[in-house]
Amino acid sequence: MSTEHLRLLARVARMYHEQSMRQPEIAAALSISQPRVSRLLKEAVTRGIVRTVVVLPDGVHTELEEELQRRYGLRDVVVVDIEDAREDAIPSLASAAAAYFDATFTGGDVIGISSWSETLLATVERMQPKNTQVADRVMQLVGGVGSPEAQVHATRLIGRLADITRARPVFVPSPGVVGTAAIRDALLEDPGVVDVMAQWRDLTVVLVGIGSLEPSPLLLSSGNAVKQADQEELRSLGAVGDVCLHFFDAKGSAVDSAFDRRVVGIDVRAFRAVERRVAVAGGLRKYSAIKAALDGGWVNVLITDLHVAERLRAEAS
Incomplete structure (x- = not known):
């Protein structure tokens, strides 16, 4: 030349x-x-005469997000900058999740949401009401967990999201956990529950928290935590966390337990069939549960904090 x-x-x-x-x-x-x-x-x-260099602003972790996407086979990752690992991650996670949902709910979605999540409630409270309908339905994925107070929480969460997206709310007319498998089987034949179960097949996106075996302070104080005997059974089976009250072990494999057979909610197969499964979860207390949920393919979009994200990168298999 x-x-x-x-x-x-x-x-x-x-x-x-x-x-x-x-x-x-x-x-x-x-x-x-x-x-x-x-x-x-x-x-x-x-010919390399012009080279493009992207300089990331402070607090933006696009490179880390893309690496986690690749390593864990995820659709998307949002990493929230939190300075101190001991800091309460919920406010920052909720703000980031609210912005993500505001941008990605654009019309026609059938949204499922887990009932008992302080982070999701904080997220929904930060979302801005839409001027036009951006979702068809907002559906409860698990019944109220254990008490009338829990159902009030679920109603508040689902009703608020339905109002924001101008969607129709759909509730599970049942407790989330019942006393025996026989009671659960009977409830699954109730016409109201059957109708909701049929609509779960229409879900296009689910929004969930990731629970650890040890209940959160909020869940513990509410009286809705998994009972001690159930915790001991789950722990003996290797459970480390749950999504929608379906517990899994450290490798992300579903744990077959007596507790699982008493849960009234979306089943594992229907949950995994949903195209976009978004988890909002952070804090090192939940790290083992978050990693197991990713390894097991329970979710394919993760919104988490920087400390969890960096450890996920370091320990990716």
């Missing part, structure tokens, strides 16, 4: 990138055609 051609490449590149001249202006100044200017700019990139 001649020196003159290289000089022309460099000159066109400088005029466009450093002097902010438009392509028609460059063509006029150099007495060449605009299509040739376009070809020269592309060639300058190909």
Whole structure:
């Protein structure tokens, strides 16, 4: 290649990138055609004369997010910058999740949401009401967990999200956990529950928290935590966390337990069939549960904090 051609490449590149001249202006100044200017700019990139460098702003972790996507086979990752690992992650996670949902709910979705999650409630409270309908239905995935107070929480969460998205709310007319498997089987034949179960097949996105075997302070204080005897059974089976009250072990494999047979909610197969499964979860207390949920393919979109994300990268298998 001649020196003159290289000089022309460099000159066109400088005029466009450093002097902010438009392509028609460059063509006029150099007495060449605009299509040739376009070809020269592309060639300058190909030959390394022009190199694009993206400098990430403070608090933005795009490179880490993309790496976690690749390593865990996820559709998307949002990493929230939290300075102190001991800091309460919920406010920051909720703000980031609210922004994510505001941007990604664009119309026609059938949204499922887990009933008992302080993080999801905080998220929904931060979302802005839409001027147009951006979802068809907002559906409860698990009945109220253990007490009337839990159903009030679920009603508040689902009703608020339905109002924001101008969707129709759909509730599970049942407790989330019942006393025996026989009671659960009878409830699954109730016409109201059957109708909701049929609609779970329409879900396009689910929003969930990831629970650890040890109940959160909120769940513990509410009286809705998994009973001690159930915890002991689950722990003996290797359970480390749950999604929608379906517990899994450290490898992400579902744990077959007596407790699971008493849960009234979406089953594992129907849950996994949903195309977009979004988890909002953070805090190192939940790290083992979060990693297991990713390894087991329970969710394919993760919104988490920087400390959990960095450890996930370091320990990716």
